[in-house]
Amino acid sequence: MSYEYDIFVSYTRAGVAGDWVRNYFHGELRGWLEETMETPPRIFWDRDIETGQNWPQKLQDALARSRFLVPVFTHTYFRSRWCMSEFDTMAARCEDAGDAALIFPVRFHGDRAQFPERARSIQDTDMRDWAYTTRGFADTSKYLDFVDAVKALCQAIAAAVPHAPAWSADWPTLQVTPTAPAPMVVVPRL
Numbered sequence: 001m002s003y004e005y006d007i008f009v010s011y012t013r014a015g016v017a018g019d020w021v022r023n024y025f026h027g028e029l030r031g032w033l034e035e036t037m038e039t040p041p042r043i044f045w046d047r048d049i050e051t052g053q054n055w056p057q058k059l060q061d062a063l064a065r066s067r068f069l070v071p072v073f074t075h076t077y078f079r080s081r082w083c084m085s086e087f088d089t090m091a092a093r094c095e096d097a098g099d100a101a102l103i104f105p106v107r108f109h110g111d112r113a114q115f116p117e118r119a120r121s122i123q124d125t126d127m128r129d130w131a132y133t134t135r136g137f138a139d140t141s142k143y144l145d146f147v148d149a150v151k152a153l154c155q156a157i158a159a160a161v162p163h164a165p166a167w168s169a170d171w172p173t174l175q176v177t178p179t180a181p182a183p184m185v186v187v188p189r190l
Contacts, residue, residue, distance in 0.1 A: 008066035009045040010086040019133040032154040074109045092172040097165040
């Protein structure tokens with residue numbers, strides 16, 4: 001086996017960060033990686049999961065077969081069990097691979113002093129100045145600065161590809177412990 005994906009995009013789907021990733025970040029990331037990488041980029045994000053697939057298993061498999069993690073840091077990211085499992089899995093792989101640079105964080109919102117220590121220890125690309133989700137964002141002059149920041153991120157990722165460790169089936173895979181479903185609330189009919 002080997003890598004199936006170059007990049008695994010880890011983000012919380014809910015709220016403004018999810019909108020930003022879907023509407024702006026993912027498209028620019030894909031486009032500029034195509035320009036900076038020697039081969040077409042293979043990017044996994046949750047929108048690639050097809051209806052009927054076992055999505056927890058698909059996430060686990062895709063992360064296990066991804067070369068790099070691009071997490072989108074927000075306070076809600078660090079409250080998500082799924083996001084933290086993805087981040088912790090790749091952080092454990094970094095340690096196993098001799099502290100290889102395998103995580104390229106993007107800070108969408110939040111004070112890094114309030115992020116978990118493991119996340120604070122990795123230099124992020126600060127995109128808080130471009131954390132807009134409104135439709136008109138792409139038509140502003142700030143969007144050009146956002147694109148420049150994405151280009152710089154893509155150049156860093158492309159430069160890291162030759163230094164990524166060979167894929168290993170022995171890398172740690174952290175599991176998310178499912179929680180009990182919320183109890184159903186019965187609303188009386190009047």
